[in-house]
Structure formats: structure tokens, C-alpha cells
Amino acid sequence: MSQTSFPKNKIKVLLLEGIHPGAKALFEKETFQVELLKQALEPAELAARMADVHILGIRSKTHVTKEVLDAGKRLLTLGCFCIGTNQVDLEAANAHGVPVFNAPFSNTRSVAELVISEVVALSRMLGDRSREMHDGKWRKVATNCHEVRGKTLGIVGYGHIGSQVGVLAEAMGLRVLFYDIATKLPMGNNRPTASLGELLGESDFVTLHVPATRETHEMIGTAELARMKKGAHLLNLSRGTVVVIPALAEAIRSGHVAGAAVDVYPHEPAANSSNEFTSELRGLPNVILTPHIGGSTEEAQESIGTEVATSLIKFTNAGATTGAVNFPQVEVPQAKGTHRILNVHRNVPGVLGAVNRIVSELGANIRTQVLATDPTVGYLVMDLEHDVSNDVAKAMAALSTNIRTRILY
Numbered sequence: 001m002s003q004t005s006f007p008k009n010k011i012k013v014l015l016l017e018g019i020h021p022g023a024k025a026l027f028e029k030e031t032f033q034v035e036l037l038k039q040a041l042e043p044a045e046l047a048a049r050m051a052d053v054h055i056l057g058i059r060s061k062t063h064v065t066k067e068v069l070d071a072g073k074r075l076l077t078l079g080c081f082c083i084g085t086n087q088v089d090l091e092a093a094n095a096h097g098v099p100v101f102n103a104p105f106s107n108t109r110s111v112a113e114l115v116i117s118e119v120v121a122l123s124r125m126l127g128d129r130s131r132e133m134h135d136g137k138w139r140k141v142a143t144n145c146h147e148v149r150g151k152t153l154g155i156v157g158y159g160h161i162g163s164q165v166g167v168l169a170e171a172m173g174l175r176v177l178f179y180d181i182a183t184k185l186p187m188g189n190n191r192p193t194a195s196l197g198e199l200l201g202e203s204d205f206v207t208l209h210v211p212a213t214r215e216t217h218e219m220i221g222t223a224e225l226a227r228m229k230k231g232a233h234l235l236n237l238s239r240g241t242v243v244v245i246p247a248l249a250e251a252i253r254s255g256h257v258a259g260a261a262v263d264v265y266p267h268e269p270a271a272n273s274s275n276e277f278t279s280e281l282r283g284l285p286n287v288i289l290t291p292h293i294g295g296s297t298e299e300a301q302e303s304i305g306t307e308v309a310t311s312l313i314k315f316t317n318a319g320a321t322t323g324a325v326n327f328p329q330v331e332v333p334q335a336k337g338t339h340r341i342l343n344v345h346r347n348v349p350g351v352l353g354a355v356n357r358i359v360s361e362l363g364a365n366i367r368t369q370v371l372a373t374d375p376t377v378g379y380l381v382m383d384l385e386h387d388v389s390n391d392v393a394k395a396m397a398a399l400s401t402n403i404r405t406r407i408l409y
């Protein structure tokens with residue numbers, strides 16, 4: 001068994017905002033000391049607790065400012081147990097040599113399942129029938145209600161969610177087309193189209209799974225809705241800026257688009273509130289409106305907990321930074337019988353030369369050496385054959401370019 005130079009049971013983890021207990025369990029399995037708080041902390045309050053924290057876990061309400069990072073003298077890494085990382089001063093974290101991890105894809109399945117259920121719901125006008133029953137009206141109709149088997153689903157953006165939707169849809173007998181700007185390997189019998197227009201013209205259901213970019217901003221407006229087949233349906237569970245809402249409302253009122261499922265909006269309230277939600281889509285027939293819940297399931301929360309905790313543990317134990325949002329990406333398998341040194345330094349010319357001089361002067365042999373850089377920092381992972389790693393690490397830490405040097409096993 002390899003040993004970290006710093007005893008694992010002295011590593012302190014502070015988890016805020018009621019992070020899923022599954023994450024706590026993973027840290028405890030590593031024998032790390034974990035403190036789990038239900039609430040978020042204000043930056044000043046958090047800064048005051050940072051002195052002995054090695055790993056910090058937050059969700060979206062805690063702001064990790066430069067002040068917090070300056071106070072975190074022992075902080076090794078930071079985990080955002082959510083999708084976004086806007087609440088963290090990522091540049092300051094990078095300058096401090098602190099990689100930040102999040103979990104952008106933990107809720108993929110949750111979104112994909114909701115899409116499939118809404119394809120069926122739109123096809124059967126389920127939202128309207130349910131609303132009528134709640135209003136005390138019994139309206140048993142078959143007209144304009146359809147099975148989805150044999151219909152065509154067009155997926156715009158065939159990434160994590162889009163491709164998962166494609167797999168599930170095909171299992172239900174839908175014919176699946178997709179359009180993506182990148183070349184993607186089709187799942188099953190899913191078929192790429194050459195253009196967005198081709199997909200719009202052939203699909204009975206169009207579902208959007210693109211990121212918010214300049215190109216996808218208002219990607220679906222009057223002209224694109226007009227290209228859709230008469231009686232087709234639109235689903236947007238991606239980003240609120242992708243669809244022009246007044247254009248969609250008009251296409252539904254005119255009957256050209258037979259229904260829509262919308263989960264994301266150009267302007268969304270910051271939190272649950274009693275203020276009335278306003279949208280031109282309210283009250284329109286066969287329109288399912290949901291409050292950005294595509295990824296909101298307990299399974300997704302659990303999976304976020306596992307994914308982020310695993311990244312934090314892999315970095316702490318082995319220096320892996322794959323998936324870090326603010327840091328050069330390095331993941332090196334451990335070479336047997338070696339000692340690993342991790343070094344973060346200011347990215348200026350000559351650092352590697354200086355490091356290699358130290359290694360050679362101390363008579364150590366390098367088994368593996370991987371350097372990755374971004375504009376401000378360089379991250380070096382080095383496995384040494386000779387047991388002079390403490391001396392090497394000490395000399396590396398003394399270099400003027402050094403930000404952090406840590407010796408592992």
C-alpha cells in the first residue's frame with residue numbers, strides 16, 4: 001500500500017450547503033476528517049474557517065472570493081457540487097494552485113428521461129387533459145392524439161443529453177435524426193442530418209440540447225419554426241436563450257406547431273418565490289411549462305455528490321486534474337515503486353530546466369514527467385525512482401516560480 005506523505009486522516013474536508021451524504025461517506029472511506037454544514041457561509045465567515053481546510057465543497061450559494069482563497073493557506077482543491085462555477089473566483093483559485101471541480105454531466109439521464117416523457121405527453125395532449133380534469137371537465141378525445149412509435153424525433157445538439165435521448169427514443173420505436181456542429185458517432189440507428197433545416201423539415205418532434213453560445217442564441221425563431229412540419233412539436237430543455245418565445249407562442253396560436261414543452265426561459269427567477277411567473281406561453285394549448293427541473297432529481301444530486309467527491313479524492317491522492325474547470329489537465333497512472341511530486345508554478349520560461357537541474361544534481365531518476373500549462377500556471381507531475389523525493393520537493397518549493405509543491409507517496 002502506498003502512503004501519502006501527509007497522513008490521510010489529517011486531511012480536513014469542509015462541506016457546505018447540505019451536500020449529498022454520499023460525498024461525505026466517500027471522504028470518510030479515505031479516512032479524511034469531514035465537517036458537513038447545512039447552510040452556505042458568507043465570504044468573511046468562510047474565510048475565518050479556512051486556515052486548516054484542505055478540501056472545500058460548496059454548492060451554488062457560497063461565494064468563494066479571493067479573500068476566502070487567500071485565507072485557505074492549506075487548501076488543496078475545491079469542489080462545486082453543482083453544474084455552474086460562477087460563484088468561485090476561478091482566476092484567484094488558479095493563481096493559488098487550487099483546481100476547481102464540478103459535475104456538468106451528472107444530471108444527463110434525468111433530463112433525457114423527462115424529454116422522453118414529454119414527447120409522449122405532447123403526443124397525447126396530457127397536460128391539457130390533466131388541467132381539464134382538475135377544472136372538473138371530462139373530455140375524452142382521440143382526435144389529434146397519437147402513438148409515438150414510428151414518428152421522427154429530431155435532436156439538435158447530440159452531446160451527453162442529446163445522444164442519451166436518442167438511445168431511449170429508439171427503444172420506443174421512434175426514428176431518430178440528429179444535427180450537431182461537431183461530427184458525432186451515431187448511437188444505434190440514429191442518423192445525422194446535413195443541416196438544421198433538413199432536421200426541422202423531417203421531424204415530428206424537435207428537441208434542443210445545445211449549449212448557450214453566440215451561434216445558438218435565438219437559434220429557433222420565426223423562420224426555423226416555419227420550416228418545421230405542420231403539426232410538429234418543439235421541446236426546449238437546454239437554455240432559455242435558444243428559442244424566441246414570442247415566435248414560438250405565435251406558431252402555436254396559428255396551429256403550425258402542435259405543442260411545446262419548455263423547461264428553460266430567457267429570464268428565470270433566481271429562487272422559488274410567490275411572484276407570478278409571466279410568459280407569453282402561459283395558457284396556450286398543449287404547452288407543458290416546467291420550472292427548470294430537467295436535471296432536478298435525487299439521483300442527479302447523488303450522482304453529483306459521487307462525481308465531485310471522486311474528482312477531489314483523485315486529486316488529493318494522485319494529483320489528477322482531469323475535469324478541473326480552471327487548471328491544466330493532467331492524469332498520470334502511478335508507476336510502481338516511485339515517489340510522486342506535484343508542483344504548480346508560475347508559467348514563465350525555464351521552470352522545467354530548473355526542476356530537471358535539481359533532479360539531476362540530487363541524483364534522482366525521473367520515471368514519468370508530465371507538464372501541462374495554461375496562460376498563468378504550469379502543473380508538473382513527476383514520478384521519481386530514487387528516494388530523494390523529499391530533497392527534490394524541498395528544492396523545487398524554494399524556486400522563485402513556485403506556487404505549490406506537494407509530495408505524495
Ligand SMILES: NC(=O)c1ccc[n+]([C@@H]2O[C@H](COP(=O)([O-])OP(=O)(O)OC[C@H]3O[C@@H](n4cnc5c(N)ncnc54)[C@H](O)[C@@H]3O)[C@@H](O)[C@H]2O)c1
Binds near residue numbers: 182264292
Ligand atoms: N433543463 C435542465 O435542467 C438542464 C440540465 C442539464 C443540462 N441542461 C442544458 O442542456 C444542454 C445540453 O447539455 P449536454 O450536457 O448534453 O451538453 P454537451 O456539451 O454534452 O452537448 C452539447 C452538444 O451541442 C452541440 N452544439 C453546440 N453548438 C451547436 C450548434 N450551433 N448546433 C448544433 N449543435 C451544437 C455540441 O457539439 C455538443 O455535441 C446545455 O445547454 C445544458 O446547459 C439543462
